Amino acid sequence: xxxxxxxxxxxxxxxxxxxxxxxxxxxxxxxxxxxxxxxxxxxxxxxxxxxxxxxxxxxxxxxxxxxxxxxxxxxxxxxxxxxxxxxxxxxxxxxxxxxxxxxxxxxxxxxxx
Amino acid sequence: xxxxxxxxxxxxxxxxxxxxxxxxxxxxxxxxxxxxxxxxxxxxxxxxxxxxxxxxxxxxxxxxxxxxxxxxxxxxxxxxxxxxxxxxxxxxxxxxxxxxxxxxxxxxxxxxx
Numbered sequence: 001x002x003x004x005x006x007x008x009x010x011x012x013x014x015x016x017x018x019x020x021x022x023x024x025x026x027x028x029x030x031x032x033x034x035x036x037x038x039x040x041x042x043x044x045x046x047x048x049x050x051x052x053x054x055x056x057x058x059x060x061x062x063x064x065x066x067x068x069x070x071x072x073x074x075x076x077x078x079x080x081x082x083x084x085x086x087x088x089x090x091x092x093x094x095x096x097x098x099x100x101x102x103x104x105x106x107x108x109x110x111x112x113x
Numbered sequence: 114x115x116x117x118x119x120x121x122x123x124x125x126x127x128x129x130x131x132x133x134x135x136x137x138x139x140x141x142x143x144x145x146x147x148x149x150x151x152x153x154x155x156x157x158x159x160x161x162x163x164x165x166x167x168x169x170x171x172x173x174x175x176x177x178x179x180x181x182x183x184x185x186x187x188x189x190x191x192x193x194x195x196x197x198x199x200x201x202x203x204x205x206x207x208x209x210x211x212x213x214x215x216x217x218x219x220x221x222x223x224x225x226x
Contacts, residue, residue, distance in 0.1 A: 004156070031212055043203065043216035056213050090156055094212065099164050101147060102214065104156035 002027065004105035006091050012111045018079040021108045025072050025093030031055070032074040033102060034066060037088040046089075049074055050096050078110075086112045115140040115206045119217035126194055127225050134189040134220045136204030146187040147205040147214065148178055157203065163187060174198070199224045 005024040013019050025032050033056075034046040045058040049068035068074045072093075078085055088109050092102035120135040138144065145164050149157040161172025168180040178189045187204060201221050205214040 006156075033212060033214075035214075042218045043205075043214075045213040045215070048212050050212075058213065092157075096212075099145065101145075101159055101162050102212070103159070104149070106154070106156040 004091055004093050004103055006089075006105035006108050008108060009106065010109050010111075012113060013081050014113050015081055015083060017081050018077065019081060019110060021076045021078075021089055021091075021110070023074045023076070023091030023093075023105060025074070025091075026103055029093035029095050029103075030072050031094045031096035032068055032072065033092045033094075034074070034076050035090040035092065036060075037090060037107070038084075038086070043090070046076070081112050083112050086110060115144060115208060115215045117204050117206050117215055117217035119202075119204055119220050121220050122218065123221045123223065125223045125225055128196055129193045131192050132190065132194050132198075132222065134202050134204075134222065136187045136189065136217060138185050138187065138204070138206045140185075140206060140208070143209045144206045145209055146178075146180060147207075148172065148176070148187075148189050149203045149205060149216075151201045151203065151219075153200075160189070160202075194222070194224050196224050196226060198222060 007022045031050045033048040048056040052068045063079045066076045088107045090107045092104045094102045116139045118137045126132045147162045148160040163180045171177045201219045204217040
């Protein structure tokens with residue numbers, strides 16, 4: 001079974017631009033969560049989607065948004081990029097019910113110039 | 114709210130020696146506990162999880178952890194480490210029934226030949 005796939009793996013943007021990151025969950029998984037990893041703040045929860053609905057949200061500004069499609073694939077969008085948005089963005093999926101833990105992708109490394 | 118403290122940011126250990134990575138958590142409700150490992154330029158891989166039942170849980174790659182409710186700890190152990198265990202290790206907690214993980218700041222394990 002294929003794992004969680006994130007594209008692209010690397011991305012370079014400049015301040016003020018916007019960016020969209022993509023995540024394809026493990027087949028059959030309906031829950032997709034996004035995390036930001038930085039050296040200063042560590043791993044922080046952004047939001048979780050389940051069956052195309054945002055089910056949970058972390059403490060990030062509104063510039064960070066996401067969505068989920070009917071095939072459970074998810075996208076994360078960051079608008080008006082700031083230098084501090086440079087990070088590794090990780091996507092994780094799980095079936096969505098029960099106690100199955102989250103399975104992570106390899107992440108998208110976003111660099112802001 | 115939940116929080117996780119990993120007491121050691123770096124742990125150097127000689128090959129074939131035992132290792133313990135410490136994790137303490139804080140929560141006013143029942144939680145699930147996890148250990149993840151991150152190799153360079155990769156995402157997070159689940160090592161083991163505690164959901165309920167036996168307080169000693171065994172994971173992949175010879176790792177195990179013990180849940181201690183009275184001390185609110187979930188320390189990770191391995192009796193004999195290998196060079197390939199060099200990586201960053203993250204302890205995480207989630208409220209039972211919730212999907213978002215709260216992570217510790219990580220412990221960098223370096224195995225010395």
